[in-house]
Amino acid sequence: MMMTDEWMSIIEQSEILSDMLLSSEIIQEYRRANHAVYSDKSLAKAIYDFTNMKERYEEVQRFGRYHPDYKTVMKDIRIQKRELDMNEQVAALRIAENDVQNLLNEISTIIARAVSDSVKVPTGDGFFSDSSCGGSCGTGGGCSCSA
Template identity: 75%
Template sequence: MMMTDEWITIIEQAEQLSEMLLSSEMVADYRRAHDTVYSDVELGKSIKEFTTMKERYEEVQRFGRYHPDYHIVMKSIRVQKRELDVNEQVAALRLAENDVQEMLDEIGSIIAKSVSPAVKVPAGSAFFTSDSSCGGSCGTGSSCSCSA
């Protein structure tokens, strides 16, 4: 493939879009929330413990309730997850992540539609599912008679 003026223009516009995204207020909010969460020593310790417990949880899931530590791990993972869920800093980070993801999904959808209306957009996108008559969960576009 040869590099043409059109390709160079597209690359320059993509770089401009990237710079605009990185300098946006949503990304700045995300970075602040991320720094707040991961600069807190105690919270970092809790996250590390939860990650370790998730690994044990995955091991236990392979054997199900027949694993000797099944009940202990299941209870512990729920308690640790709940502690992280109710933490204000973690909640703020999750909201900021969701905002950035929604923005990226919307931009991706706009770009896809500008290329062609036939371009598929991932069904998991909140932006896409609002346009779909079936809620976007079928993934086939035809088996449920939706208009996806």
């Protein structure tokens, strides 16, 4: 593929869009929330411990309730998850992550629709799609959409 003026223009415009995104308030809020969570040593340790517990949980899930530590691991992971979910800094980070995801979904949809209405955008959110199936189902019309 040869680099043309059109390609160069697209690349330049994408860099401008990227710079705009990085300087947006939504991204700045995400960075603040992320820093607040991971600069707190006790919270970072709780996240690390939860990650280790998730690995134990996945091992226990392979064997189900027949695993000797099934009840202990199931109880402990729920307790740790609840503690993290109730933390205000973690909740703020999750909200900020969702806001960033929504922004990126919206931008992806706008770009795709600028190309064609039939371009499928895997946003995972039915809000931006026009069809009943979310606009990007893989069933070939099996969900009664107009695929």
